Amino acid sequence: MDSLRFYVQTFGCQMNDHDSGVLARLLEEAGHLEVARPDEADLIVVNTCAIREKAEQKLFSQLGRYRLLKDRRPDLTIAVGGCVAQDAGRRLFRRAPYVDLVFGTHALQDVPDLVARVRRTGRRIAATPEEQDPERLEAFYAHHRARAVTAYVTVMQGCDNYCAYCIVPYVRGRELSRPADEVVAEVERLVAQGVAEVSLLGQNVNSYGLKPRGETDFPALVRRLARIPGLLRIRFTTSHPKDLSDDLIRCFGEVPALMPHIHLPLQSGSDRVLEAMRRRYTVGRYLSLVERLRQARPEIAITSDMIVGFPGETEEDFRATLEVMERVRFDGLFSFKFSPRPGTLAARLPEPVPEPVKEERLARLQALQQAHTLERNQALVGVVRPVLVEGPSKAGGGQVSGRTPENKIVNFPGDPAWVGREVDVRITAAAVNSLRGEVPAAPSVGPDHRPGGVACTFR
Numbered sequence: 001m002d003s004l005r006f007y008v009q010t011f012g013c014q015m016n017d018h019d020s021g022v023l024a025r026l027l028e029e030a031g032h033l034e035v036a037r038p039d040e041a042d043l044i045v046v047n048t049c050a051i052r053e054k055a056e057q058k059l060f061s062q063l064g065r066y067r068l069l070k071d072r073r074p075d076l077t078i079a080v081g082g083c084v085a086q087d088a089g090r091r092l093f094r095r096a097p098y099v100d101l102v103f104g105t106h107a108l109q110d111v112p113d114l115v116a117r118v119r120r121t122g123r124r125i126a127a128t129p130e131e132q133d134p135e136r137l138e139a140f141y142a143h144h145r146a147r148a149v150t151a152y153v154t155v156m157q158g159c160d161n162y163c164a165y166c167i168v169p170y171v172r173g174r175e176l177s178r179p180a181d182e183v184v185a186e187v188e189r190l191v192a193q194g195v196a197e198v199s200l201l202g203q204n205v206n207s208y209g210l211k212p213r214g215e216t217d218f219p220a221l222v223r224r225l226a227r228i229p230g231l232l233r234i235r236f237t238t239s240h241p242k243d244l245s246d247d248l249i250r251c252f253g254e255v256p257a258l259m260p261h262i263h264l265p266l267q268s269g270s271d272r273v274l275e276a277m278r279r280r281y282t283v284g285r286y287l288s289l290v291e292r293l294r295q296a297r298p299e300i301a302i303t304s305d306m307i308v309g310f311p312g313e314t315e316e317d318f319r320a321t322l323e324v325m326e327r328v329r330f331d332g333l334f335s336f337k338f339s340p341r342p343g344t345l346a347a348r349l350p351e352p353v354p355e356p357v358k359e360e361r362l363a364r365l366q367a368l369q370q371a372h373t374l375e376r377n378q379a380l381v382g383v384v385r386p387v388l389v390e391g392p393s394k395a396g397g398g399q400v401s402g403r404t405p406e407n408k409i410v411n412f413p414g415d416p417a418w419v420g421r422e423v424d425v426r427i428t429a430a431a432v433n434s435l436r437g438e439v440p441a442a443p444s445v446g447p448d449h450r451p452g453g454v455a456c457t458f459r
């Protein structure tokens with residue numbers, strides 16, 4: 001097939017971001033060339049998100065713009081993948097007839113072939129297999145290449161939890177863990193390419209190794225990865241509070257490479273609402289997890305997800321959420337208005353919360369969280385933290401940017417040669433979204449573990 005210029009656009013979560021990155025490498029290896037703008041492309045790939053209605057609306061207005069490009073250039077191929085594609089399948093052609101290819105969440109590996117077929121035959125294709133083929137999944141992630149100091153690594157796909165509001169189990173399918181040996185091999189490869197930090201991805205990493213039943217559970221996987229020379233930092237997301245194990249909590253105290261940050265979605269501070277959401281834990285259990293995490297690693301940063309306006313949520317339920325926030329004092333919080341998703345249990349529940357009430361609750365919650373985020377960030381002012389330098393700061397001006405172990409962004413004057421290394425930085429100022437820092441005249445800079453670096457111990 002001819003070499004195509006392709007452009008990839010991503011909506012949604014880190015998993016989608018990561019899949020889009022690997023898909024781009026796969027297309028490159030098939031002889032195509034990535035371009036930075038859609039109007040330069042022969043192939044536009046959109047990786048979609050279905051988690052809330054708003055994401056879907058954004059997708060269709062974006063597709064409308066791509067249609068205008070196609071009106072001018074009929075040989076443009078438009079491919080739509082990801083969660084919306086999995087859910088809609090061929091129905092997507094009805095709403096957007098100018099789309100040429102629909103590929104589901106289990107068809108990533110097939111995209112180069114599907115694109116070739118569409119261009120050869122001029123016929124539309126929808127490929128949305130229900131099940132993931134483990135071997136094809138491995139073949140897909142084999143194309144993962146390091147592009148930065150930090151990298152995502154998918155350890156499991158899908159979700160079997162069926163929280164009442166959530167479309168993920170319907171569009172991402174059943175839980176499937178990758179073999180531990182494959183994950184370890186991928187991380188070793190990435191480290192050899194210069195990666196210093198990996199974030200392990202899964203809808204619920206606590207179920208890692210259960211389906212199919214593997215020899216390794218998630219804490220054991222973390223411990224194995226921590227032994228890889230040159231890998232400085234390990235993170236993971238997401239963890240479901242109902243099955244966060246004692247062993248994983250212990251890892252935070254025992255494994256120095258496991259960074260002191262956990263994303264632990266609470267969703268609501270009312271037991272009544274949590275039950276209706278089918279979350280299968282109570283506020284009491286959540287608070288005890290927070291306490292034990294802080295015992296294991298006092299500096300741990302805790303972030304969370306919260307939904308306001310779940311059907312039946314009263315003012316009293318909502319106040320309970322604010323109270324839990326006051327007690328925990330999250331370092332950061334992603335908060336959303338409940339959005340009914342087709343096919344989910346919650347979409348059929350009575351007592352919807354009116355839109356203006358949802359909006360008002362969201363605003364109150366976000367104002368409180370801003371204060372907490374700022375308070376937690378300000379607590380770091382004056383403290384020295386090791387910062388893994390990721391690159392030049394967006395602010396420019398000779399600044400570099402990196403993250404503390406707690407996953408907070410720090411901008412500080414520094415040397416671009418520090419990229420990929422940990423530098424001790426004194427935090428001098430804190431805002432809601434980032435920190436500022438400085439290094440002493442004789443900075444303490446960690447070894448360069450990257451290939452060709454001064455202290456490359458693993459070759």
Ligand code: 5AD
Pocket residue numbers: 051052165166167265267305306307336337338339340341
């Ligand atoms: N409406 C609003 N928020 C949702 N989330 C998932 N489904 C919905 C929905 N239907 C939120 C949850 C989840 C995060 C990724 O998105 O908080 O943790």
Ligand code: SF4
Pocket residue numbers: 159160161162163166167168169203204240
């Ligand atoms: Fe959705 Fe619940 Fe699974 Fe998270 S655990 S992906 S919220 S069903």
